[in-house]
Amino acid sequence: MIQLNNVSVQFGSVIALHPTSLAFHQGQFTVLLGASGAGKSTLLRCLNLMCKPHVGSIDVEGLGRLEGRKILQTHRRQTGMIFQQHQLIDRHSALQNVLMGRFGYHSALRSMFPLSRQEQTIGLQSLERVGLLHKAQSRIDQLSGGQQQRVGIARALAQKPLLILADEPVASLDPATADKVLAQLHHICKEDGIAAVVSLHQVDLAKRYADRIVGLAHGRVVFDAEPDKLTHIQEAELYEQKNSNNERAAPFKSLNAQLVSA
Ligand SMILES: Nc1ncnc2c1ncn2[C@@H]1O[C@H](COP(=O)(O)OP(=O)(O)O)[C@@H](O)[C@H]1O
Ligand SMILES: [Mg+2]
Numbered sequence: 297m298i299q300l301n302n303v304s305v306q307f308g309s310v311i312a313l314h315p316t317s318l319a320f321h322q323g324q325f326t327v328l329l330g331a332s333g334a335g336k337s338t339l340l341r342c343l344n345l346m347c348k349p350h351v352g353s354i355d356v357e358g359l360g361r362l363e364g365r366k367i368l369q370t371h372r373r374q375t376g377m378i379f380q381q382h383q384l385i386d387r388h389s390a391l392q393n394v395l396m397g398r399f400g401y402h403s404a405l406r407s408m409f410p411l412s413r414q415e416q417t418i419g420l421q422s423l424e425r426v427g428l429l430h431k432a433q434s435r436i437d438q439l440s441g442g443q444q445q446r447v448g449i450a451r452a453l454a455q456k457p458l459l460i461l462a463d464e465p466v467a468s469l470d471p472a473t474a475d476k477v478l479a480q481l482h483h484i485c486k487e488d489g490i491a492a493v494v495s496l497h498q499v500d501l502a503k504r505y506a507d508r509i510v511g512l513a514h515g516r517v518v519f520d521a522e523p524d525k526l527t528h529i530q531e532a533e534l535y536e537q538k539n540s541n542n543e544r545a546a547p548f549k550s551l552n553a554q555l556v557s558a
Contacts, residue, residue, distance in 0.1 A: 297320055297357050298319070298320050298355070298459060299317075299356075300319075301352050301355065302317055302351060303317070303353070304350055304351040305338050313335045313338045313339055314516045315352060317352075320459070321491055322458070322489055323485075323490070323491065324508060325485055325506055326506065326507065326510060327505065327509050327510070327523075328340065328494065328509075328512060329497070329510070330513055333514075334512040334515070335514070336463070336512055338515070339512065340461045340493060343493060344372055345371075372400060374455065375458070376455045376461070377461050378461070378462035380463060380465065380468055381468065382445055384444060386437040387435060389435055390435075391416070394423055394451045394454050397450075397452060398411060422450040423450045426450045427446070431443060440473075441468060445465060448465070458490060459493070460494075464496065465481065466478050471498075475504075482505045494506075499526075503524075503526065509522070
């Protein structure tokens with residue numbers, strides 16, 4: 297669905313992403329794992345060019361090389377983005393927020409007027425899919441954290457996306473709510489055949505929902521396989537990472553060792 301060809305990103309002297317070639321496929325639920333600073337957000341943001349690679353290129357199925365305003369606009373329209381801090385407008389209703397997902401389909405001028413009945417229906421259907429139709433008129437600041445994140449998912453769905461990019465979408469939720477919200481996102485992506493790339497820091501959630509885990513360390517892909525290939529040792533290292541405050545500790549030590557010895 298989308299292919300990175302030797303994509304690399306640099307911030308000053310920091311290489312956030314070393315040259316990386318990866319493809320993400322339709323209907324595949326990919327989880328990015330890695331310690332803080334590993335390059336997960338950078339990789340995700342490359343996928344809709346919110347972060348511009350310094351080197352390399354990106355190809356999108358049906359659109360070709362991701363370059364030029366028109367292709368980028370089309371790609372962004374069909375790419376839903378879900379953030380950790382949901383990035384909704386607090387004083388607006390759930391429905392108003394979800395309808396912002398439709399803006400990519402209209403000119404800036406058209407977006408200043410109330411959206412058509414057809415558009416409103418898409419918004420309501422999106423809310424229904426995340427079980428929040430009854431909250432359509434509620435203000436965002438009157439919803440729980442889990443509900444807010446589900447509105448974030450509905451906004452992405454209103455775009456009728458082919459690709460969903462989710463950056464730590466459940467990091468600010470309690471474990472039970474995180475599981476429920478991720479289950480819902482997973483279910484919808486599977487139902488619609490959406491390619492999902494989701495960064496998480498909970499290995500247990502990654503193992504439960506991912507078709508594929510891409511492990512990142514210091515801006516490099518150090519693991520790329522099905523979740524059951526992630527061994528207990530590697531998993532323990534990830535937990536060690538999570539529980540440690542030392543963000544500089546090298547994650548995936550055994551993975552790196554394996555790669556080096558391979
Ligand atoms: N806008 C930026 N300016 C400077 N450095 C950045 C910027 N964004 C990310 N970085 C650096 O790039 C590296 C990867 O960051 P990031 O992709 O945010 O990692 P992750 O999402 O895995 O925590 C880190 O060293 C981070 O400090
Ligand atoms: Mg990040």
